[in-house]
Amino acid sequence: MWPERLAEPASPGAAGGDPLPALAAMPAMMRRRVEPLGRIALHAAYASRGADAPLPVVFASRYGDVARSITLLRQLVGGETPSPTAFSLSVHNAIGALWSIASGDTAPYTAIAAGDETVEAAFIEALGLLADGTPAAMVVCYDEPLPPPYDIYAGHADTAHAWACRVAPIDEGGFSLTSRLAGTDAVAAPADRVADRRVLEFFHSDAERLTHQAGARVWEWRRHA
Template sequence: MAIEFGIRAWAACAPALQSPEAWQAWSLAPWLPEGSDLPALAAMAPMLRRRVNAIGRAALHPAYDTLPPDESPAKPAAPAAPAVFASRHGDTRRAFDMLSELAAGEPLSPTAFGLSVHNAIGALFTIDRGDASNLQAVAAGRDTVETAAFEACALLADGADEVLLVCYDAPLPEAYAEFADEPGCLFGWAWRIGKPRPGEPVFRLDIDHVREAADPDTAHPVLPHALDVLRFMLIGDAELRHRGERAVWRWQRHG
């Protein structure tokens, strides 16, 4: 089974990497972003913006930046495009802080709990824009980006003209570091995708083969996989392979 799509617009955000030019230069000589210094989320209404922490800013900056040119941040076009927000770990820092408070016998904040759930960042985006279109939140381990791309293309197949795909993550808290299987950093990127059109590159994703349970994992990645996928798109490579938890995925670019 394979999916194909075109990318109408893209944007990305990480510490020291906010402009398209900076990301294009990064794609030629990639490095792992460090820190959590991101610009204020000026596109969002102040009452909602105060609820957004660093991982939320990393996800939402590119989401706003990929809106169609004729659509203002506060007034979505009718109908607005559905969205898929994807993150391996979500807002683990906020959840870990709440678990620490619970262990110390302190009361939990209902607001903090509401903002820690996996669809909270995408929900703030839709609330800010008065957008009632389909929103999905995806977490699928090492297959998160690929699963999200399939979800987005399923929405295209269901009749959507375009779909917003947002992938983001942040380093795990130190207490969980032993479970990490790839480098961690704060980042977010967004693609506004549609069905392939003549004259634009076509991106194809399929399963090269299903992994055997005994398949060894010998790779030592330099970047989180989601950033490898972004680099593949930016640099124009013909193919990228990824060893997921249950499958080996193949990304291809044509045209």
């Protein structure tokens, strides 16, 4: 994960004093093309990569590399010709593509963006892979604050962060994820953390369950002994 204290509930999670990861596992020529968001996402992916790699990977980010897209839009408004390379790296699956190329992985990867339900959608995708017979999959969650002028649309105050985990079936224990329509008794989750960070904190805690309401849907994460 990045920063290393990301899973600590008591920490504000500010990344101001954390240097960007070196990303030494990636070839230097390719590493120079990676923006800060991609660097922290790939750092988390490399750290969670096990001996049974390559595995299918689900990259999950609500906003993706919006900063790069805004730069391209401003260049268009200013009459400049945007760089084709910059455009190719601005799409939502670009970080996954860099991972696949740099690692030489032939396993499938997916890029997920589902608003406030992005983390749940990512795990549903991973569980679908397991149901299809994949022995394990990796989920990589990452995001950074929306830059101006889109920052006014951010649902939560947050800082740049990334974390990854491996998902595999087990005979007993583990976690489950269910959803239902929100009833009149549903209570919205506190807005001090984005959803994926609350899920990470839940994984690292002893809590039995975590409830996350997103619009008309309530997601429930449960820990099983």
